[in-house]
């Protein structure tokens with residue numbers, strides 16, 4: 001059994017401006033100890049999808065299934081979900097200050113969370129574990145820093161503290177939503193290294209949400225690319241990076257800073273993400289797509305298997321685009337990225 005199996009998740013919000021279709025049918029699985037990268041621009045539905053699984057989208061209209069070890073998260077009561085959050089599934093957000101309480105010492109917050117879920121643990125034991133965890137995530141002199149307040153930590157240290165907190169209860173799954181976006185490039189690389197190392201050490205599964213395919217290039221086993229509330233490409237990391245099929249995925253790859261070498265220029269995707277109230281007809285990406293064809297405007301492409309160069313199916317690699325499936329990875333841009 002997969003650790004998490006999401007089936008045809010749909011999430012919308014009834015607003016005064018109309019129905020916002022934030023997620024329009026997303027399916028994916030996460031296996032134990034593995035990493036799924038969910039990638040897309042803001043408004044693609046990547047955050048809403050995972051927030052919905054954890055009961056954090058109050059007032060949303062939700063459809064579909066999300067089986068966590070066989071139990072449907074979407075059918076759980078608030079009380080059941082509260083027990084799952086933190087203990088079974090932990091979250092890390094972009095801005096640790098929104099998750100760390102400014103008026104409590106960092107170590108105390110970690111210790112309190114441990115005691116909330118494990119009432120038998122004494123205060124002294126929880127504090128000891130908080131110090132160990134802070135040391136594990138690379139906070140220097142954790143025995144002293146445990147009594148610091150969040151504002152006494154740098155941005156990178158706060159994110160390390162959040163990672164410590166997420167690991168405190170040894171969860172089976174961590175959902176990290178843009179965890180390094182607010183950090184400068186050097187600190188970002190350190191935090192990603194740390195997450196990779198700890199994930200292996202703890203054998204935790206990870207869902208890493210990002211707008212930057214570069215962030216998960218070393219981290220993800222599988223990658224799901226979302227656009228306008230829907231998945232547009234889904235593949236294992238190698239297939240996705242070496243043989244991208246969907247023009248949007250190719251656009252994301254071309255806009256990774258610094259990763260494609262001096263030969264390839266950085267090329268942001270032109271145009272704006274679609275309105276989720278008034279989506280384009282056919283392929284939602286068509287107003288921005290440089291490959292747009294006649295049928296893309298009226299007809300919506302569904303996820304379908306991508307063929308490989310020799311015409312054999314590339315197992316598990318799917319793309320929602322009318323371009324010939326054999327086109328995956330064959331154009332000049334993609335060839336460049338291969339090198």
Ligand code: SF4
Nearest residue numbers: 283286289296321322
């Ligand atoms: Fe572009 Fe058409 Fe493919 Fe959409 S279906 S990504 S518009 S080529």
Ligand code: MG
Nearest residue numbers: 042046047177
């Ligand atoms: Mg987001």
